[in-house]
Amino acid sequence: MYFDLIGDIHGQSEKLEELLQEMGYQLVNGCYQHIDRIVIYLGDFIDRGANQRKVIDIVRPMIEAKKAKAVLGNHELNAIAYHTACPVNAGEFMRPHTSKNFNQHEAFLQDYPDELERLDVINWFKTLPLWLDEGEFRVVHACWEYKAVDRVLYKLGGEYLTNTSLVEVFTEGTQLFEDIEILLKGIEIELPDNGSFIDPNGIKRYKVRTKWWLDDSATFQEALFDAGDVSNGSELIGDALPGYRKTEKPCFVGHYWCSGVPDILAPNVACVDYSAGKGGDLIAYRWNGESQLKKEGFFWVGK
Secondary structure, eight states, X not given: OEEEEEOOOTTOHHHHHHHHHHTTOXXXXXXXXXXXEEEEEOSOOSSSSSOHHHHHHHHHHHHHTTSEEEOOOHHHHHHXXXXXXXXXXXXXXXXXXXXXXXXXXXXHHHHOOSHHHHHHHHHHHTTSOSEEEOSSOEEESSOOOHHHHHHXXXXXXXXXXXXXXXXXXXXXXXXHHHHHHHHHHOOEEEOGGGOOEEOTTSOEESEEEBOTTOOTTSBHHHHXXXXXXXXXXXXXXXXSSOOOOTTSOOEEEOOSOOOSSOOOSBTTEEXXXXXXGGTOOEEEEEEOSOSSOOGGGEEEEOO
C-alpha cells in the first residue's frame, strides 16, 4: 500500500477536494477513496480558514472508513485544551478563553454552534495519534525527537492522549507538556548573546523555530527557519537540536509554513505545509516506497 501525505489544511475545503480529485481520489458513498492508495493527514484541519466543518466532513469519513489516517496537529491540541475544564479554577479551561485564543478559535466555534456536536468533534480529535510509525516512514506534525517520543510512550502507554492525562498535558512545566510541545510545535531556541532578527512582519525576534533534523555541526544561521541574517549566526548550534540521523527512515512533517516550490528538507525529511491557510498551496507528498525522498514526489494545487 502506498500513501499520499497531505499537509495543514486550516479550513481550506475547496483546496482539499481539488487536491484529492487531482490525485485520483473519487467520492464514493460520501467518502473520498483511491483504489490503491491511502491518505495520511498531518493535522491542523481547523482554525484560520472559513470551511472547517466541511474539512472535517471530508477527513473524518475517510479515516473512519480506513481510507485515510491522521496525526494530531497543534491546532487540534489547542482546541482540546480550550474545551478541557481546569480542575483547580472552576469555570476556567486549560487553554484560557482570552480574546487572543477566542479569535484564533472563533471560526471553529461558529461552524459548530451546537455544544454537543462541537464536543463530539473535540472527542474525535482525541482519537488521533500524536505520531505514526508506518514501518518504512514516520509522520509527526512538527518534530521527531527520539527522547520525547520515548518519554511520551512511557508516560501514556502509547501514542494517544488519554482523558486522565489531559491536565498534565496542558500544564506548563510538566515533562509531558514539554515533550508534546516539541512533537507538535517543534523546537524553538534563543539566539546566542541576545542575538535577534526581524521577521517578515517587522517584529524583532530573539527566539526562533529550528531545523531540528540538523546535527551539532550546523551553525545558528543554518539551523533557523526563515530568520534572515542573524547576529552571531556563524556560531555552532551545539547540542540544541536532537538531529535526525541520515540512516533513519523518512519522516514527514507539517507545521512550518514553507513557501516557494516544494522541495525536501533532507534526503529523509519532508515538510508538506506550504501555507494553505495563508493563501499558499495545499501540498501532498506521493510516497511510493522510496527510502530517499525526492523533489518530484510533491503534488499540489494552486492558490
